[in-house]
Amino acid sequence: MKKYDYLIVGSGLCGAVFAYEATKRGKRCLVIDRRDHIGGNVYTKEIEGINVHLYGAHIIHTGSKKVWDYFHQFTDVNHFVNSPIANYNGEIYNLPFNMNTFSRLWGIRTPDEAKAIINKQRSVIKGEPKNLEEQAISMAGTDIYEKLIKGYTEKQWGRPCRELPSFIIKRIPMRFTYDNNYFDIRYQGVPYGGYTPIFEKMLQDCDVILNVDFNEDQQKYRDMADKVFYTGMVDAYFDYQLGKLQYRSLRFEHEVLDTDNYQGVAVVNYTDAKTPYTRLIEHKHFEFGTQEKTVISREYPSEWDGKTEAYYPINDEENQNLYEKYAELVAKEENTIFCGRLAQYRYYDMSQAIEASLVEVEKEFGN
Incomplete structure (x- = not known):
């Protein structure tokens, strides 16, 4: 008998939701992650009393009461409304x-x-x-x-x-009203205290091992559990045997500034070609912070080089055709569930990641 019922590869939203639901049903779960923290790209870290979104701005938004209520069981959410602005060579425009x-x-x-x-x-x-x-x-x-x-x-x-x-x-939304609410959706906000405490609650009844890569020794970790819930890159799972899919990566520069308000808004998109970064994020505005200092992050897109984190699939025709071939291998794989942006090679926002994981929960355990 193996020690665990499920090995969950990846502690982001998809993995954490599945792990929480499985342990709630009495299953033994081991969660592993390549990084040195839980939470995947949604991870937040407190700096100068500010909850910093280390991997870019994350605002939970959904039109689904089911997803909103599910998320709300782990945290209280504030009334932050995403109203970013665009900076084009110094000209300021409202978004959307x-x-x-x-x-x-x-x-x-x-x-x-x-x-x-x-x-x-x-x-x-x-x-x-x-x-x-x-x-x-x-x-x-x-x-x-x-x-x-x-x-x-x-x-x-x-x-x-x-x-x-x-x-x-x-x-990208577009509307003919004087409305700067980017998402134009019923439920949106940012959790009080950041996202990391949510993942701590979700995974509190699981065993967690960090700084390990499942794909470096799949058999070792498979031997620990009856089934695998995999959220990593689908091509890496199969050791790139059909070729490598393309991804976009992101690099972040974080800086503490000795001012209480740097840009007056949480997110500024830099839409000119010469500015090397796409967005500048001032994190305190997500929680209406009044701290004496502020923390900003510059977001630089880059090609995924195999060493950095893969963030976005590139769903052009060539990559999509290659993914479909990997999907045929996925369909033949036994005792492994593939879920998430990287495992399914499609864009998911936070609510979609939760929904995708809950779909797999229902398939696995029923209602």
């Missing part, structure tokens, strides 16, 4: 694209005026958009594309917009 943005761009006041300008500009695209550039212009026109989309997106993905698939831009 809304009447405040359009008024700043064109000196207009009404939705009809904004629609007239946008409709004229986007008419240059004929037929179905073939790439991200055409999709962006067909949605928002040339001015918004050039100032607020092109530079940011090409930094984020490391590729010209003409080489990126059109679906990427469809996640």
Whole structure:
């Protein structure tokens, strides 16, 4: 008899939710992680009395009461509303694209005026958009594309917009109201005290081992448990036997500043091409902090080099075709559950990660 019922590879949201639900049902779980902390990319660390999102801004947002209530059982959530701004060569614009943005761009006041300008500009695209550039212009026109989309997106993905698939831009909201609420969704906020205490609660009845890589010795860890719940890179699981999938990575520079308010907002997107980072985050604003100092983080996108963390799958046609071949191997794999952004090679936000894990919980244990 093996010591554990489940080995959970990865202590981020997908892994932690599954581990919590399994232990709640009396199962013995071992959670392992390559990093030196639990929580994956959602991990927060207290610096100068401020809960710093070490791997980028994380705001729980969802239209699902089920997901919201599930998350809420572990923490109280504040009423933070994500209202980022864009900095284009020193010009400041509200995000998402809304009447405040359009008024700043064109000196207009009404939705009809904004629609007239946008409709004229986007008419240059004929037929179905073939790439991200055409999709962006067909949605928002040339001015918004050039100032607020092109530079940011090409930094984020490391590729010209003409080489990126059109679906990427469809996640960006746009509206003809004076509303700076980025998500425009019923439930959103940031937990009081940061995210790390949530993971501590989820994993308190599990055994946890950090600084270990499952893929360096799969058999060793398999021998410990009856089943594996895997949240790592799907190609790494199969030792890249079909080839390597491509990912985007991120690098963060964190800095403590001797001021109580550096930029007046939690997130500023730098949409020009010359600024090397895409976002500057001031963490205290997530929890309406009044500390004497502040902590900022600069976010630099980069190509994944095999040593850094893989953050985003690159779901272009070539990578998607390769993933489909790996998915065939996944379907044949016994006693292993694949879940999460890296294991399923698709973008998940926080609520989607929770939902994906709960789907696997239901498959495994029923209601």
